[in-house]
Amino acid sequence: MTIGELVKRHLVDTRPLGVPEYRRIWLGQAVSQLGVGVTVVAVGQQVWELTHSSFWVGLLGMANLIPLIVFGLWGGAVADAVDRRKLLIVGSFIAWSATLLILVQALLDLRNLFLIFAAVAVNSTGFAITGPTRGAIIPRILEPELVPSANALNSLVYSMGAVAGPMIGAVVMASVGFGGAYAVDALLFTGSLYAALKLPSLPPLGEVTRPGARAVVEGLSFILRSPVLLMSFVVDIIAMMFALPRALFPELTAERFGGSMIALGWMTSAMAIGSVVGALFSGWVGRVSRQGVALVVVIAVWGVAVAAAGFAHDLWLVVVFMAVGGLADVISSVWRQSILQLYAPDEMRGRLQGAFMVVVAGGPRLGDLRAGATATVFGLTGAWVGGGIACAVAVLIVGLSVAGFRNYRAR
Structure with missing residues (x-):
């Protein structure tokens, strides 16, 4: 095999x-995620400047988490019962209105700290609706x-948005x-709306379950009856809740790097830089069959890398380890x-995507709170x-203790 073929x-x-449908979604996300990255670094820094407390920065995670849990599970149930295009549009407008609100307060x-949290x-809330809906749409438009x-x-x-967005945000905030x-962020979000x-x-396929508590419980019960799905959620919660240091970035910037906005931008982007490299060279990922064990290994690597970054006193080392x-x-x-x-039938994809989104987006918020506290x-x-x-x-203890997950092979 030649080098070109290997690459x-x-x-x-x-x-x-x-x-075409997927391409528009992808391009819309490519544009809007830049704005999201800008706001992530800006809102954390604004709360830090108002309070000079990592605990308050960490509480931003709770402002995100509660709507994610409530509307993520409900939004997933609705996504199984209505036209997913219409629901995606509604959720997008809710998220955009919040961006405009935070722009006006600035x-x-x-x-006003509480207006920022609101x-x-x-x-x-908007993200909690669009996240599971978009995830449920993808298997409908692709083989x-x-x-x-x-x-x-x-x-x-x-990841590209998370790399470029915070760097752009740091430069814009400084100027x-x-x-x-x-x-x-408000301007770039229009890309997602257009898509x-x-x-x-x-419209929904198969048997339609009326949105509500019963539909949510059915989705959660499906996960609890599936050890592989359940453990894939558990190991992700462990990764984010235990190790994510994001709420500590402003304090580390102040203590070790003189409060430099550029240093804050690099730290906020560092993890996403690695994500871009990993995603660019992800052609091999689909060929791994022992995905349960593989998940445990890569999450353990994540934890060790975060710990190493916490010991580093040079910015470049922090960036490399993250x-x-x-x-x-x-x-x-x-x-x-x-x-x-x-794993999921189409009539349950919205609910399972809602639960997945709660874990994926809620875990980092718990991690923010854990780090700040x-x-x-x-x-x-x-910390x-x-x-x-x-x-x-x-993750090594919990992930390897469940035989079904440890022995799981991709279908």
């Missing part, structure tokens, strides 16, 4: 982009064999302040999403390094 074999599979210099909660490749492409575009940063508007009608963690994390996300999408007790280094080590140990 091609491992590069990300771009065949899903040949499907332009008026209201400096805007974050509304944005999370099954293209689904893992589509998930790798999704991870790539999210024109928070208002300019939020304005970038939703251009989708064809996607990038290694990001590479491990993106491979994990492709496997977990593909397992879920191909433990930093007040154990200090910055103790950062201890979380990474705890993640690696816990």
Whole structure:
């Protein structure tokens, strides 16, 4: 095998982009995720400047988490009962309205902490609706064999936004302040709106269950009866709740790097840099069959990499170790999403995607809260390094203890 053939074999599979509906979704996300990355770094820094407390920065996670749990599970149930295109449009407009609200508070210099938290909660509500809906749409518009490749492409575009967005946000904040940063997000979000508007009608297939508590319980019961699905959720919660150090970035910037916005941008982007590399060279991921064991291994690598970054006092080392963690994390996300999408019948995909989204998006918020709270007790280094080590140990013990997950082979 030549070097060119070897590289091609491992590069990300771009065949899903040949499907117009998916291509528009992907391009819309590519544009809007830049704005999301800008806001992520801006809102954390704004709360830090108002409070000078990592605990309050960590509480942003709770402002995100509560709507994610409530509306994520409900939104997934609705996605199984209505036209998914219409639901995606509604959720997108809710998220966009929150972006406009946080922009207005910055332009008026209201400096109101609770208004910021309210805007974050509304944005999370919109995301809780669009996330599971978009995830349930993908298996409808693509052939099954293209689904893992589509998930790798999704991870790539999210990661690229998470790399460029915070760097753009750091530059914009340093030059024109928070208002300019939020304005970038409000403008770029229109890409996601356009993609939703251009989708064809996607009415429900199969038996329709009326949205409500019963439908949500049916989805959760399906997960609980499936050890592989359940453990894929558990190991992700371990990874994010124990090890994610995001809420500590402003404090680390202030303590070790003189409060430099550029340093904050690099730290916020570091994990996504590794994710971009991992997604670009993800061609091999679909050929791994022992995905249960593989998930445990890559999450343990993530925990060790985070712990190593917490010991580093040079910015470039922090960036390198967090990038290694990001590479491990993106491979994990492709496997977990593909397992879920191909495991579920279409009439339950929305509900299972809702539960998945609650875990994927809610885990980091719990991680933010854990990081901020433990930093007040154990200090910055103790919270950062201890979380990474705890993640690696816990995932090896828990992940390898369940035989069904340990022995799982991809279909």
